Amino acid sequence: MFGKPKGGQPTRHLFVGNCGTSVGVGQEAVTQLFGQYGTATVTVPEQKQNPHSAFVFVSYANIEEATAALSALNNKPCAQAHGRRFVIKHADLKKDQVVWPWMLSNQA
Numbered sequence: 001m002f003g004k005p006k007g008g009q010p011t012r013h014l015f016v017g018n019c020g021t022s023v024g025v026g027q028e029a030v031t032q033l034f035g036q037y038g039t040a041t042v043t044v045p046e047q048k049q050n051p052h053s054a055f056v057f058v059s060y061a062n063i064e065e066a067t068a069a070l071s072a073l074n075n076k077p078c079a080q081a082h083g084r085r086f087v088i089k090h091a092d093l094k095k096d097q098v099v100w101p102w103m104l105s106n107q108a
Helices: 027-035 063-073
Strands: 013-017 041-043 055-059 087-093
Touching: 013 027, 013 063, 027 041, 027 055, 027 063, 055 063, 063 087
Parallel strands: none
Antiparallel strands: 013 055, 013 087, 041 055
16 A cells, blocks of 8 residues: 655655554554644554554655654654654555555544
8 A cells, every 4th residue: 555655755654663553552542643743644554464563654634744753753762652663764655556445544
């Protein structure tokens, strides 16, 4: 669903590693934390397909919000996430992938 951005350019989508329900960081906590930087939509991989995945994707309305979140949270201890350090990178929607509503979590 997401991939590396072409040419390394910033996008409005973020890959957030070391995060997710499999490591004890719930979707609500992620939405609250990343929502401080803009309207955040959190996409959690399906547990059936990735039972041990420790990552989520966060999408914003624009690149500025995504960049602000990345700058503020990347590789810094986060109290809301039990002190975990997130690995955050820009991501992009793969053009050939259809995103069905059930793939996306609810907006907060």
